[in-house]
Amino acid sequence: MEKDVLTRFGVSMPEDLVNQFDQYISEQGYTNRSEAIRDLVRRVLLEPRQLNSEQLVAGTIVMVYDHHVSELPLTLMELQHQYHHHVISTMHVHLNHEQCLEIIVVRGNLSKLRELKQQIQVQKGVLYAELSVTYLDEDGKGHTHDPSHGHTHTHDSKG
Structure with missing residues (x-):
């Protein structure tokens, strides 16, 4: 199975939002922000209104x-x-x-x-x-x- 090519990009957020996000990813068991963001993007793309x-x-x-x-x-x-x-x-x-x-x-x-x-x-x-x-x-x-x-x-x- 071929690995996907990963692309890096920066995201700017207010500090309070980042702190809330870090709390969320910790509670969900993610080891880093990238994993959590990938899952959130997949979820949004699978919303029925997006298809x-x-x-x-x-x-x-x-x-x-x-x-x-x-x-x-x-x-x-x-x-x-x-x-x-x-x-x-x-x-x-x-x-x-x-x-x-x-x-x-x-x-x-x-x-x-x-x-x-x-x-x-x-x-x-x-x-x-x-x-x-x-x-x-x-x-x-x-x-x-x-x-x-x-x-x-x-x-x-x-x-």
């Missing part, structure tokens, strides 16, 4: 909702079935008597995943919904997944 809407991605939709809201669990399940080619797996956790946390592992064009997340987010009783993605290599070198393998549903009732 082309037709980009092939994989990621998660995390949501918290009130399962007592009439028909909401059924509506959310129906939405997942409408996007069954994009849903790989789900995990459902009961947070308390009213709230559930659901994590949906997804894969496909970013535009379709954004669409699914938006349809989830606007449902009455959904308190939180967020899409987080990572870029997928489309040149065939990486592992490919055939959605026709089906998907698993994990149900954890510990709470």
Whole structure:
């Protein structure tokens, strides 16, 4: 495997910001500022708004909702079935008597995943919904997944 060529550059910041950053990198376990900055840049570049809407991605939709809201669990399940080619797996956790946390592992064009997340987010009783993605290599070198393998549903009732 060929090593990437590293480029040095200087960054100017107010001293207070540098001190806060140094505290952050220490708490996160980084050994130097460069490692932390590289990770932050990668994270920013993988934000869904930075990627082309037709980009092939994989990621998660995390949501918290009130399962007592009439028909909401059924509506959310129906939405997942409408996007069954994009849903790989789900995990459902009961947070308390009213709230559930659901994590949906997804894969496909970013535009379709954004669409699914938006349809989830606007449902009455959904308190939180967020899409987080990572870029997928489309040149065939990486592992490919055939959605026709089906998907698993994990149900954890510990709470």
